[in-house]
Amino acid sequence: MYEKPKILICGDKAVTVEFGDELSEECNKRVIIKLYRMFKLKKIEGIISMIPTYRSLLIKYDPFKITYYELIKLVELYNNNDTEKEEVKAKVYEIPVVYGGEFGLDLDFVARYNNLTVEEVISIHTKPLYRIFMIGFTMGFAYLGGMSEKIATPRLEKPRTEVKAGSVGIAGNQTGIYPISSPGGWRIIGRTPIKIYNPTAENPILLETGNFIKFVRITEDEYRKIEKEVQLNRYHVKIYDYNDYKS
Template sequence: MYESAKFLAAGDSSVFMEFGNSISPEINAKIRNLVKRIETSSIKGIIELLPTYRSIQIMYNPLEIGYDELITSLRELESSLHEGDTEDYRIVEIPTLYGGKYGPDIEFVAEHNNISVEEVIRVHTSTDYLIYMLGFTPGFCYLGGMSDKIATPRLKTPRPLIPAGSVGIAGSQTGIYPIDSPGGWQLIGRTPLKIYDPSAELPIFLKAGDYLRFVSISEKEYFRIQKEVEAKDYKVNIIINGEVRRNE
């Protein structure tokens, strides 16, 4: 982590506040704390904030605030952050049906790592994954914390269409496809939850700083949850400030 943030202008109406040049939970935690501070601050002219792994991009209206004034205000907010400032965090349960046609690559992942399919599921569900950022496509979460025991390279030839909700592994990353899209991840399961639902009041309910906890479900439960999700009756299980499980 840098001693204090670097400011990098990105055009006439955005500036990066960069906190380091690595991916770490500490940098990410600082970003989330500061995002909250900026959102509740009285700095004028801020249009939108985009927190990523190691920076916050601040979009602003140059008619309302000058560059120097903006930087000064942001510096002040940064220096007012205290060591160990913590915020509430959520652990969001993602019910997932592993294997079969929902996770056609799970056998390959097991073979590649010399473990059983059951062990792949156990390892994948025993860690909570921090959402470092969202990007790429609507609702796509960049997750950290997957165990190397199930790390598997991408498919040699990407699939033309991967259904929304598919849970996959690419190298040492895991993730969920929020929309139908082509892709090369090894698919190990699928969640009946809609990670991205344009018809919902809150189309994307996950946010940076949440942890995801995958929970193995049966096919019967999958269909039950899917039905409830369609009827907008399903309540996602969210644990506030629970104990986060780190990978072994």
């Protein structure tokens, strides 16, 4: 039996289900596995949309198709189900990244700040599987968990007015990818040629909450080649089953 989540009423057509106060992998798993994926799998009539965060799930619903009380009963039911094995259904996106040079303006600083070599920073950054805790800030921006404290680095004192789309950065103990060109204060260590956000695609946002990212180092020549394939809509991001990838 799991702890009962807190239900917050958001107007007459939405509720927020809170699973805790801490930012932890365990809390996020309950958000994604217990509710978000289960509601998607069951295709509950009346559920209009859902927005998962680090520790909560906002559910927008049609009260003419499902009542508040019916919705809460489903929340309690799925919360108490033993669905931990759902983790094996998660996906791993391989994200190719060229590090340093014009693509990673702050890589040298990150290395110096942490008393590491550039090669050590790259090795540490490409080692983990990063869990996608939530999507937000800008279209497709993934908040990732799992970066090593060994390469944690403070943000820029003065943010840049433009960070190019695909830039991979570090801010504190977090790492992430800029899906569009925008202002930003993260320390940029590399760039991926793939489009994290593509408004013309069938699914505009590539990444999905609850899945994982694996950064894979590529050369500048490989970057240019993939970039051209992306422009011609010929490049397909490598996506693996989480369980197969781990094994």
